[in-house]
Amino acid sequence: MIRSQDALHAPFGGVVPEIAARAHLQTLIPVVERALETASTRWEQVDAVAVTRGPGLVGCLLVGVNIAQAIAWARRLPVIGVSHLAAHIYAAQLAEPDLKPPVLGLVVSGGHSDLIRWQADGSIAVIGRTRDDAAGEAFDKGARILGLPFPGGPAIDKLAADGNPKAVNFPRPRAPGLDFSFSGVKTALLYDVRKRGELSPRQRADLAASYQEAIVDALLQRVEAAQAEQPVPTIVVGGGVARNRRLRQAAQERLGSLAHLVIPAPELCTDNAAMIGAAALVEWERRGPDPAPFDADPSLGFS
Amino acid sequence: MRVAIDTSGVDQALVVLDGRRLLAVDDWVRRRDDPPVLARLDALVKRAAGRPDDLDGVAAARGPGSFTGLRVGLSLAAGLAYARHIPLHLIDSLPILARRAAGGPATFALRDAGRGEVYAWREGEAARRMPADELAEWLPTGARVIVEPAGMLARWSLELAHLEIPATERRPLSAALLDSAIWTFESQKPLRYDEVQALYVQPAAAEERRRKAP
Numbered sequence: 253m254i255r256s257q258d259a260l261h262a263p264f265g266g267v268v269p270e271i272a273a274r275a276h277l278q279t280l281i282p283v284v285e286r287a288l289e290t291a292s293t294r295w296e297q298v299d300a301v302a303v304t305r306g307p308g309l310v311g312c313l314l315v316g317v318n319i320a321q322a323i324a325w326a327r328r329l330p331v332i333g334v335s336h337l338a339a340h341i342y343a344a345q346l347a348e349p350d351l352k353p354p355v356l357g358l359v360v361s362g363g364h365s366d367l368i369r370w371q372a373d374g375s376i377a378v379i380g381r382t383r384d385d386a387a388g389e390a391f392d393k394g395a396r397i398l399g400l401p402f403p404g405g406p407a408i409d410k411l412a413a414d415g416n417p418k419a420v421n422f423p424r425p426r427a428p429g430l431d432f433s434f435s436g437v438k439t440a441l442l443y444d445v446r447k448r449g450e451l452s453p454r455q456r457a458d459l460a461a462s463y464q465e466a467i468v469d470a471l472l473q474r475v476e477a478a479q480a481e482q483p484v485p486t487i488v489v490g491g492g493v494a495r496n497r498r499l500r501q502a503a504q505e506r507l508g509s510l511a512h513l514v515i516p517a518p519e520l521c522t523d524n525a526a527m528i529g530a531a532a533l534v535e536w537e538r539r540g541p542d543p544a545p546f547d548a549d550p551s552l553g554f555s
Numbered sequence: 556m557r558v559a560i561d562t563s564g565v566d567q568a569l570v571v572l573d574g575r576r577l578l579a580v581d582d583w584v585r586r587r588d589d590p591p592v593l594a595r596l597d598a599l600v601k602r603a604a605g606r607p608d609d610l611d612g613v614a615a616a617r618g619p620g621s622f623t624g625l626r627v628g629l630s631l632a633a634g635l636a637y638a639r640h641i642p643l644h645l646i647d648s649l650p651i652l653a654r655r656a657a658g659g660p661a662t663f664a665l666r667d668a669g670r671g672e673v674y675a676w677r678e679g680e681a682a683r684r685m686p687a688d689e690l691a692e693w694l695p696t697g698a699r700v701i702v703e704p705a706g707m708l709a710r711w712s713l714e715l716a717h718l719e720i721p722a723t724e725r726r727p728l729s730a731a732l733l734d735s736a737i738w739t740f741e742s743q744k745p746l747r748y749d750e751v752q753a754l755y756v757q758p759a760a761a762e763e764r765r766r767k768a769p
């Protein structure tokens with residue numbers, strides 16, 4: 253059961269934290285109720301509750317963490333708080349239940365671009381991160397520059413399908429090591445659009461395709477480099493940006509031969525609660541439920 | 556067994572009651588490294604010799620007040636009520652604050668809203684938000700005013716300071732919350748779970764900007 257707030261935030265051109273937290277309070281319990289109904293499940297059949305502890309908007313996390321723990325406490329159920337970021341990797345287990353670390357993972361979303369190693373001992377180490385914008389932010393900002401609606405990722409994906417990805421050779425990021433940087437390509441797009449003035453539909457599609465190509469290439473370059481440094485049998489690509497059709501296709505072409513590649517189905521890449529369930533199963537096996545009430549942690553990492 | 560929660564201000568409280576009988580209270584001052592409110596509730600219910608299964612009603616203060624505190628209190632209340640299918644009530648925060656005055660509720664209650672603004676309430680009217688420097692016009696001479704944080708009225712206006720009920724004549728928040736909860740449980744209609752909302756006395760800044768935009 254997914255309740256999206258995109259329509260609520262679209263008039264503002266981005267997510268408004270206060271509106272998000274307000275909507276959470278009103279919709280969360282009805283959504284839980286409908287999910288149980290859809291699954292023909294009664295609370296008496298539920299064994300445990302899992303919830304996102306972080307990272308994210310504090311107002312939204314507070315609502316989730318407190319409602320989940322209140323329900324668990326009142327029903328005497330164990331509860332486990334998990335990382336939303338790690339869940340984007342663990343979501344791969346919904347497609348492949350036998351998936352085991354070591355895994356090289358790329359999490360790309362509106363808030364994150366992280367390259368991680370899910371190690372054999374179950375821990376997750378971040379080996380690369382963005383120096384400026386997240387990949388999803390780069391898509392959103394690019395979309396705004398091209399005059400496309402929010403959320404920008406899907407809009408660029410759609411428009412790019414009719415464009416030539418080689419029309420403009422945008423710069424690739426220059427962050428050191430395995431880190432990412434997208435501010436350069438964003439600025440390049442901005443200057444290009446300003447220089448051209450009025451854009452024809454053809455030009456707009458070409459720019460979208462070229463811009464998307466630069467971001468996708470930058471992401472995959474880093475994954476390839478990490479895999480060359482320390483090869484692992486499995487690579488997972490997750491997060492909202494992993495819905496992008498060009499990224500999925502290019503990842504298959506470039507990473508498919510380097511390792512077993514798992515990209516969860518698009519609906520499991522977008523933020524969803526099934527991946528929180530998957531994360532709970534992985535974490536439960538490792539450390540069991542949380543022994544005492546816990547707070548939301550807006551800056552939580554992968555664990 | 557019923558529970559009332561007020562985490563909307565600097566002073567916060569939990570009350571466990573049975574009918575009109577008080578079973579246990581917890582009063583604390585909000586701090587950055589507080590334990591989760593649910594941990595306090597768990598301890599309090601144990602102290603009242605109760606169990607989660609005994610819960611048959613829950614009430615929470617709905618503001619105006621702290622963004623974080625309200626989200627914690629309202630979420631806990633909603634979760635408890637939903638999980639046990641018990642009545643859920645929300646109580647306006649400033650009338651609770653007014654009941655902290657010893658010897659009868661104050662007729663005016665003020666809560667610091669930050670940035671030189673005040674959440675202001677007077678008996679018989681809805682809470683509003685106003686600049687602190689408009690208080691002199693709004694407060695009549697002889698008003699009995701309770702203020703959070705205590706002593707704040709002098710900071711807003713020295714001429715008005717004498718209207719504030721002194722700290723020595725204030726009861727703990729839990730005492731006011733208990734009175735408000737009993738009245739609410741006995742006379743008010745419970746809410747649906749999707750009606751849970753903090754009391755906003757002004758829209759989000761982004762909404763405001765959008766409304767003003769041409």
Ligand SMILES: [Zn+2]
Nearest residue numbers: 361491492523
């Ligand atoms: Zn996400």
